Amino acid sequence: MKKFLFLSLIIFLQIKFIIPNKNDFQLKCENKLVFQSADLSLLNCMVGKEATQNILNKDWDELRKGxxxxxxxxxxxxxxxxxxxxxxxxxxxxxxxxxxxxxxxxxxxxxxxxxxxxxxxxxxxxxxxxxxxxxxxxxxxxxxxxxxxxxxxxxxxxxxxxxxxxxxxxxxxxxxxxxxxxxxxxxxxxxxxxxxxxxxxxxxxxxxxxxxxxxxxxxxxxxxxxxxxxxxxxxxxxxxxxxxxxxxxxxxxxxx
Missing domain, CATH: 3.30.70.1230 (Nucleotide cyclase, GGDEF domain)
Incomplete structure (x- = not known):
């Protein structure tokens, strides 16, 4: 189970963080299965709950603009x-x-x-x-x-x-x-x-x-x-x- 969660988290991070193109980014994020398969509680511990929420709730351009x-x-x-x-x-x-x-x-x-x-x-x-x-x-x-x-x-x-x-x-x-x-x-x-x-x-x-x-x-x-x-x-x-x-x-x- 832990191995599955870890691999799911890696997939989540790759989709969420490594794809900078806003259109691709938003398209991938629309797939709710990605979020369901990732252990977001673990992500909260790794980067902080507030950072996770800010990243999930905003598009790439808005995040980079600050x-x-x-x-x-x-x-x-x-x-x-x-x-x-x-x-x-x-x-x-x-x-x-x-x-x-x-x-x-x-x-x-x-x-x-x-x-x-x-x-x-x-x-x-x-x-x-x-x-x-x-x-x-x-x-x-x-x-x-x-x-x-x-x-x-x-x-x-x-x-x-x-x-x-x-x-x-x-x-x-x-x-x-x-x-x-x-x-x-x-x-x-x-x-x-x-x-x-x-x-x-x-x-x-x-x-x-x-x-x-x-x-x-x-x-x-x-x-x-x-x-x-x-x-x-x-x-x-x-x-x-x-x-x-x-x-x-x-x-x-x-x-x-």
Whole structure:
């Protein structure tokens, strides 16, 4: 049965992803047997439920054109992972990462976020803004997600008995959501300056010695109780940016 599902998935992916011609693409997709024979739940696990739905519900041209949306982006990495990897050996690295990611993805799903990418020991997480929700409610949920990610990470133990520590960089702004890549290999992704800034913040969090680093675009909309948990770090220059960015940092117990 597993072999059948795997072969069905391969056929599904070949029809869905490798045929770039819109007419052929739509013609193939009209064959419902293709979808019935593929294990879409497995596809959801491989590329994400949101990406699967976006890909299935849109034609090729629309996917490649992308759409402009507002979103918050979190980049989260494990502290001192290179050093840890050298200590525990390659055989234990995957086990550690899978244990850690299992906890992180569960938290992100709980907060209705999208795990868009696994980047070595890191994650790129996206929260698409829905105008039905207030900005305060939206931003509070994101910060609560980041706090829980940092707190729960400590239950994952390195073979030497120490807890995993991680850091998050978070930014909000306009991004393009759509297919990125070539005809032979592509993925559903989010790109734009807002994404780049979030990535820079995660990298800067180590130098500024904070577990969670956010931009003013996030802090401005937080409730008073959450905003008071952050320290105003002033203006900072980010690599590749001409304009300085106003940053705020939060530390937690067991901070690196």
């Amino acid at each position: 759409k402009l949306i507002e979103a918050a982006v979190i980049f989260c990495d494990i502290c001192s992972f290179t050093e840890t990897s050298e200590k525990i050996g390659s055989k234990n690295v995957l086990a550690l990462l899978n244990s850690y990611f299992n906890e992180m993805v569960e938290i992100v799903n709980k907060h209705k976020g999208i795990v868009n990418k696994f980047l070595g020991d890191g994650l790129m997480i996206v929260f698409e803004f829905d105008e039905k929700q207030s900005k305060e409610e939206f931003m509070n949920n994101i910060i609560q997600c980041a706090i829980q990610m940092c707190e729960i990470a400590t239950i994952v133990k390195i073979p030497d008995g120490k807890s995993v520590l991680n850091r998050c960089g978070i930014n909000f702004g306009k991004v393009i959501a759509g297919v990125v890549g070539s005809v032979d290999r592509f993925e559903y992704s989010y790109v734009g300056d807002a994404v780049n800034i979030a990535s820079r913040l995660e990298g800067l969090a180590k130098d500024l010695k904070h577990r969670i680093l956010i931009s003013k675009s996030i802090c401005d909309f937080l409730s008073v109780d959450l905003k008071n948990k952050f320290t105003d770090l002033g203006m900072h220059q980010l690599r590749g940016k001409k304009v300085d960015v106003h940053l705020f940092g939060m530390n937690l117990a067991n901070s690196a």
